[in-house]
Amino acid sequence: MTQSIFKWFVMLLELLTAPLRPAADPELPPPVVIQAEPETLPPAPAEVDPTHAAEIRSVDDLLNALERAGHDLQTLRSDLYYTKLFVREGDMQTRMGTLYLDASRGHDRRRFAVHWNDLIVDGRRQVDYRHAYIFDGEWLVERLDKEKQFIKRQVVPPGERFDPLRLGEGPFPIPIGQSREDILSRFSASMPAVTDSIPEGVPIEVITSAPTYQLRLLPRPEFEREIQLSEIRIWYRHDTLLPVIAWTRTPENNESTVVLLGQPVRDEPIDPALLDTTTPARGWDVQITTYRQETDRRP
Template sequence: MLTMILTAAKLLTLMLGLLGIFNGATIHPQSPTPDTHDQPATTAQPTTTDSKTPTEIATADDLLRALETAGQDTRLLSATIRYVKEFAIQGDTQRRDGRLVFASDPGLDGQPPTRRFGITFDRYEVGGRVEDRDLDYLEQYIFDGEWLAEIRPLEKQFVRRQVVPPGQKWDPLRLGEGPFPIPIQQKREEILSRFEAELLDGQEGVVERRLMGVTGKCYQLKLTPRPDAGESDLREIRVWYQKDTLLPRMAKTTTKADDTSLVLLKDLKLNAEAKVSKTALSTDLPADRTGWDITNIPYRE
């Protein structure tokens, strides 16, 4: 399950990183509580929701250049999320619905900014069976650049892993620095050195009718690993950006085994309009630990 959530996190960070949102390196963990989303965690300038798009985007190169500068003023982001994982051999499809929040804190004294995000899933569907908050389903995943927290509040389970050495800033999703070789937070040249990029019609390859209304208003960027990119399992990545704002709407990866992971964002809000609480981005252990099953795993070389 943790591997699947990290896959979702990769896709999310890819979508935002290519856009130029949260320019820098880092991420932050803890559990969002449902009744605190309307309390701002950070003071932010008015949003750039209507950010300008280039007068013409005709090639993948045009889009990559535009994404380098789009979204630079974004400091907060919130959205609803759907994460769908399909296993080709088993024939299984898993769907999770919930909410995500992102925040970017400026770095001090020339240091890179700290990027944090949290994902809360409150609905899970597989094989025709549905679980939700009323049926004791609630999962939270938060990553802060140092700690990754996996929390099940209704079951009082809390697992926190320190995945980065104390005091260091490191983005494990960044190409060449971590175990997840996905092109995020990088310039056009860095992306093209590892991937072949192609601009497609927004609806190309989209077969689900419910997604056509979304993708028809998007640019679609297809990334295919180059032979020397070291991508032994990955076949392709596709990312969809809204044409009028260049905001990310959807991302999909396909493995060579034909397994797919898809992330769809809706109701996306930026900066002053975003609903991001401090508790949604905190990895602190519960103040009252009575009845909790807590696992705290420090960093290991």
């Protein structure tokens, strides 16, 4: 069951981020480049606990620490910078918005939302872009406020549970609180130098302004087809063990980079409206598809 849910998420994510060329104003500025400025960078902590840093000397130490760090996380909010490069088409997409994560009901019942407010495709910015994806544990909503479109898909069978941030299964490679055993059962893991293979377009200061670890994951051969990624690299801050950058490459050599900008805010209340998947009452173009309908529709 988990594998079929994963395949649906992969297919949906490809649809959501497929190469596109939206109408754009040619007078608008060129694509945004992440600047190494204090307001856009994770601020350095006042002091990093040397005892904690000394404890993490190997990839096993890092995986164990990441598992422990996620146990107490209730909520997380962070601004996002997301780019995707389509090698075959030569297209580059950049999205900016905010991630909201609610883990208060348990890891296998986590909810998340991403509210995008900026889209740039091949150097052109789409005007008045407002696009949200909301997952409530069972239903995934795609909401386009400007167009008044509301698309609701039941991607998890009733009664089943699914962690949208599990590595290789959710739409973003931002694992929080996953077990070391689960990760190592599907990936080989290493801990390269933090400056090794920094994604293109990301200033080195994003990583070096505060101490970080880098985790590199390669799918084990028996999971390559299921995971559909050939490589994952994630950079974590020493002090919080929250991700700063997550980068992936597909077997087709398409690349995705997610940057969590600034200092993520954890364990503060999230406005329920931001995670709401309730169907609008009127005035919207609404499409609702149940899990059985989606299953029957898939090849």
